[in-house]
Amino acid sequence: MTTLTDRYVAATLRWVPEKSRGDIERELRASIGDALDARLAKGEHREAAETAVLTELGDPMKLADEYSGPPRYLIGPNVYHLYLRTLGAICALFVPGAWALVLAVWVAGGASLLTALITASVGALMVGLFAAFWTTVGFAVVDRSAEARREVAEALGVAAGSWTPDRLPTGTSLRPFRANDAVEAIVGGIIGIAFFFVQRSVSPFSDASGHVIPILSPDLWSFWAPIIVLVAVVWIVAEFVMLARGTWSPWTALAITALAVVTGAIYIGLLASGQFFNTAFFEKLGAAPWIAPGSISVTLMIILSVIDNGTRIAKVWGVPIGKGPR
Amino acid sequence: MGDIEFLATHRQELRRGTVVLACLLALKKPGYGYGLLDALAAAGVPVEANTLYPLLRRLEAQGLLVSEWDTTEARPRKFYRTSAEGIAMARELQTEWETLGGALRRLETPEGDPE
Numbered sequence: 434m435t436t437l438t439d440r441y442v443a444a445t446l447r448w449v450p451e452k453s454r455g456d457i458e459r460e461l462r463a464s465i466g467d468a469l470d471a472r473l474a475k476g477e478h479r480e481a482a483e484t485a486v487l488t489e490l491g492d493p494m495k496l497a498d499e500y501s502g503p504p505r506y507l508i509g510p511n512v513y514h515l516y517l518r519t520l521g522a523i524c525a526l527f528v529p530g531a532w533a534l535v536l537a538v539w540v541a542g543g544a545s546l547l548t549a550l551i552t553a554s555v556g557a558l559m560v561g562l563f564a565a566f567w568t569t570v571g572f573a574v575v576d577r578s579a580e581a582r583r584e585v586a587e588a589l590g591v592a593a594g595s596w597t598p599d600r601l602p603t604g605t606s607l608r609p610f611r612a613n614d615a616v617e618a619i620v621g622g623i624i625g626i627a628f629f630f631v632q633r634s635v636s637p638f639s640d641a642s643g644h645v646i647p648i649l650s651p652d653l654w655s656f657w658a659p660i661i662v663l664v665a666v667v668w669i670v671a672e673f674v675m676l677a678r679g680t681w682s683p684w685t686a687l688a689i690t691a692l693a694v695v696t697g698a699i700y701i702g703l704l705a706s707g708q709f710f711n712t713a714f715f716e717k718l719g720a721a722p723w724i725a726p727g728s729i730s731v732t733l734m735i736i737l738s739v740i741d742n743g744t745r746i747a748k749v750w751g752v753p754i755g756k757g758p759r
Numbered sequence: 760m761g762d763i764e765f766l767a768t769h770r771q772e773l774r775r776g777t778v779v780l781a782c783l784l785a786l787k788k789p790g791y792g793y794g795l796l797d798a799l800a801a802a803g804v805p806v807e808a809n810t811l812y813p814l815l816r817r818l819e820a821q822g823l824l825v826s827e828w829d830t831t832e833a834r835p836r837k838f839y840r841t842s843a844e845g846i847a848m849a850r851e852l853q854t855e856w857e858t859l860g861g862a863l864r865r866l867e868t869p870e871g872d873p874e
Binding site: 453456457459460464467471491496499502 | 794835836
């Protein structure tokens with residue numbers, strides 16, 4: 434007959450390394466027997482005594498953990514910070530990128546904006562879950578080997594070995610806020626907006642009636658161009674706020690992330706569906722195939738945009754891009 | 760409510776390290792799992808069974824305890840005894856414990872003293 438003790442011992446041994454099972458079983462049974470005898474000697478009822486002894490010993494899984502020794506965690510303190518940063522970097526790069534790409538492909542395929550938005554959001558969520566899952570699995574494996582820990586730390590540009598004050602970041606901000614990035618974004622934004630307006634009136638080509646042929650599609654001005662300009666202005670303001678405060682804040686970072694995602698999505702969507710450039714201009718230039726949806730040059734522009742916006746987002750959250758001290 | 764919880768946590772933290780020393784000292788005379796559990800509780804160092812039993816195996820793996828199965832009685836029991844290394848370790852730990860105790864006494868400020 435299987436007793437409660439038999440079941441308890443089996444439940445414990447299940448989680449204990451096989452080679453030590455025999456010895457642990459004998460010892461555990463003896464200990465349970467001794468404790469049981471002590472209670473019976475005090476006049477306790479057998480069943481009640483057995484239940485009490487096993488309750489005192491507690492959850493067999495926890496007992497098995499104690500027997501097995503460390504580690505009793507998925508991601509330990511040694512790699513926890515590295516894990517968080519990697520997870521952040523991967524999500525910052527892949528989730529908005531996937532979102533923009535799926536959106537672009539669906540819009541280019543002629544789907545309604547709503548369908549495209551829903552598909553893109555679901556797709557981005559799945560990419561995020563997938564990336565997070567495998568990052569976690571990877572780190573859990575790495576954490577179980579000191580050698581692997583060191584290699585991963587080196588590969589990610591995090592110096593191995595003991596810490597010295599030389600490794601301190603140069604600033605004192607709680608987040609690695611760098612003024613150059615903000616200035617770069619502001620200057621880039623202003624040039625971009627200026628180009629949007631200037632290209633309407635300055636162009637090497639003009640049509641039969643003497644009107645200038647702009648580089649960007651004139652149809653943009655009925656809807657997308659004002660939105661693009663507006664988003665760019667908001668972005669510049671956000672970067673200015675960050676620059677003026679001289680410090681990182683989660684709200685400005687969140688705002689810039691949202692702006693980068695929106696900008697990227699609009700730009701990619703327009704490129705992919707052939708609505709961004711003015712076909713008339715490129716026909717005059719003799720380069721109409723360059724801007725055709727699905728062409729290599731357009732694909733390249735889309736990839737560059739994903740990388741560019743992904744990098745901006747990663748930077749604003751303080752994710753290290755590339756090696757070297759900051 | 761919170762105070763009681765914190766007290767329990769801090770007390771546990773404080774006691775955790777002393778269990779090893781208590782085992783090494785008590786097992787200079789050979790003993791087995793349940794017997795030691797009982798003896799430690801009687802001596803005023805109560806330890807949970809699910810902490811003590813695995814700990815004995817770990818100390819054995821570290822060479823601080825040696826073990827032997829006693830099969831002469833009706834119930835075979837694994838007897839542990841503190842090894843020579845274990846005795847040396849216990850001496851070190853005891854010195855550490857006494858040094859800390861002295862240091863804490865010196866740190867203690869008399870009641871009512873504003874400093």
